[in-house]
Amino acid sequence: xxxxxxxxxxxxxxxLSGTISAPASAKSGTEEVKxxxxxxxxxxxxGSSVGTALIKxxxxxxxxxxxxxxxxxxxxxxxxxxxxxxxxxxxFAVRLGSxxxxxxxxxxxxxxxxxxxxxELYLPAKFLVKALEGGTVRWDAKTRSLLANGLHMYxxxxxTYKGTRYSVSxxxxxLYLSSGKEAKRKLAHLGRGLDLVDFTFExxxxxxxxxxxxxxxxxxxxxxxxxxxxxxxxxxMRQAHTDFHTTFxxxxxxxxxxxxxxxxxxxxxxxxxxGAVKETVDLPKLMGTSVTRDVYYNVEAFYSDVALIxxxxxxx
Numbered sequence: 067x068x069x070x071x072x073x074x075x076x077x078x079x080x081x082l083s084g085t086i087s088a089p090a091s092a093k094s095g096t097e098e099v100k101x102x103x104x105x106x107x108x109x110x111x112x113g114s115s116v117g118t119a120l121i122k123x124x125x126x127x128x129x130x131x132x133x134x135x136x137x138x139x140x141x142x143x144x145x146x147x148x149x150x151x152x153x154x155x156x157x158f159a160v161r162l163g164s165x166x167x168x169x170x171x172x173x174x175x176x177x178x179x180x181x182x183x184x185x186e187l188y189l190p191a192k193f194l195v196k197a198l199e200g201g202t203v204r205w206d207a208k209t210r211s212l213l214a215n216g217l218h219m220y221x222x223x224x225x226t227y228k229g230t231r232y233s234v235s236x237x238x239x240x241l242y243l244s245s246g247k248e249a250k251r252k253l254a255h256l257g258r259g260l261d262l263v264d265f266t267f268e269x270x271x272x273x274x275x276x277x278x279x280x281x282x283x284x285x286x287x288x289x290x291x292x293x294x295x296x297x298x299x300x301x302x303m304r305q306a307h308t309d310f311h312t313t314f315x316x317x318x319x320x321x322x323x324x325x326x327x328x329x330x331x332x333x334x335x336x337x338x339x340x341g342a343v344k345e346t347v348d349l350p351k352l353m354g355t356s357v358t359r360d361v362y363y364n365v366e367a368f369y370s371d372v373a374l375i376x377x378x379x380x381x382x
Contacts (some may be wrong), residue, residue: 091370097121100211101128101191103200105136107219107237119212121295126212127188128195137221137236138196138263138345141189149180149187151197152233153220156195169197176183178236216345223263230275230300236260241293245297253302259283272297272339276319291316292317294327296341303341304334308364310378315366322369324365330362353377 089171098365102117106112113135120127130140130149138153149193150159160167160180178190191203191212200217201218221236233239233250239257261283268276279293292311295302296316306327308317318326324344325336353375360379367374 095122099126101213102131102211102287103128103132103195103214103217103342105198105217105219106202107221109220109237109239111237119191120183122178122181124192127181128179128191130180130187130189130194132194133198136217136219136326139365154222154233154237156197156218156220159224160193165221167193169193221260223265225265227265227267227275232265234260234263234279241295245300254293254295254305256281263286268337270325270338272337274303274325274341276325278319288312288313294319296325296327296336298341304336304343306334308362310362310364310376314364314376316377318365318367318374326365326368328363328365330364333365333368 085285087214099119099121100116100205102114104112104114104115107120115132115135118350119129130151131197133140133151133153137155137175138156139152140147142150143150148159148161151157151314154171157171158167160176162181163179165175165177172192174186175245176193176302178193178279180187180189180368183189191214195201195203195214195217198217203213203296205211206213219237222233223231223236224231226232228291229246231250232241232243234256239255239260240252241254241256245255249264256279260281263279263281265278266278270276275297277295277297279295281291281293283289283291288362289309290312291307295308304327306329308328308330317328320326321335324337326339327334328349331347333345335345335347337344349365350361357360361377362379364378365373368374
């Protein structure tokens with residue numbers, strides 16, 4: 067339910083039908099005020115945004131660039147009159163000068179008319195905060211500021227490979243795939259803490275597909291974890307995960323025609339085509355160490371006569 071915001075002014079309290087009431091001086095033009103909003107994600111990321119809001123004809127407006135930190139992308143149509151916003155399972159759209167908009171595929175009245183100021187788009191505050199699933203918009207008369215808490219984040223990453231769409235929520239860590247008009251289905255759970263993500267794909271001679279998800283994180287992206295998935299016709303057969311410093315090389319994927327799946331302490335050699343485990347290697351034992359707790363091994367090459375294996379205490 068949309069709640070009305072009461073803006074207190076020296077001239078008294080004004081109530082405008084369907085809008086946020088504002089200081090009396092806003093009736094004759096546009097007035098600058100401050101805004102402060104907070105946001106967070108399911109993965110524990112949180113932050114805030116401060117800047118200048120506008121009050122025009124009794125309606126409070128926030129700059130649309132607030133969404134930039136929330137994982138939402140803004141695109142314009144060719145006429146540059148309609149702006150669309152899209153993020154992970156979130157979409158809305160507005161048109162300059164129109165009180166009609168679309169929120170999650172439903173037509174709505176947005177309670178004001180979007181406009182541009184020096185190429186910056188401003189949207190009705192109540193609509194924008196509602197679209198981002200935030201709390202009630204409030205007016206702080208002492209600081210002359212618009213306040214809103216609890217805006218959500220909608221971070222995700224998507225790639226399409228040979229007609230199949232692969233997408234991951236950077237907040238929940240869930241990985242999905244879909245093909246054609248079919249509904250997306252969950253493939254795996256990567257865990258929380260995803261930051262800078264990319265996908266690589268490889269088709270094997272045996273008809274399998276290897277999807278490798280790389281997550282670079284830490285300040286300034288000091289660590290890289292690799293999620294490796296072995297698929298057959300879109301079905302998950304095998305998976306592995308490693309997490310090391312970025313100075314380490316990318317984990318090896320092949321060894322003399324067999325696929326390598328490493329979890330840091332156990333290396334599995336997988337038969338191409340069937341996905342069967344043909345050999346299992348105890349890495350701490352191979353390295354001749356009795357200290358196994360919190361020590362993991364990155365396999366950068368592995369052959370019958372030589373191997374390149376680097377031990378480390380990973381950040382996880």
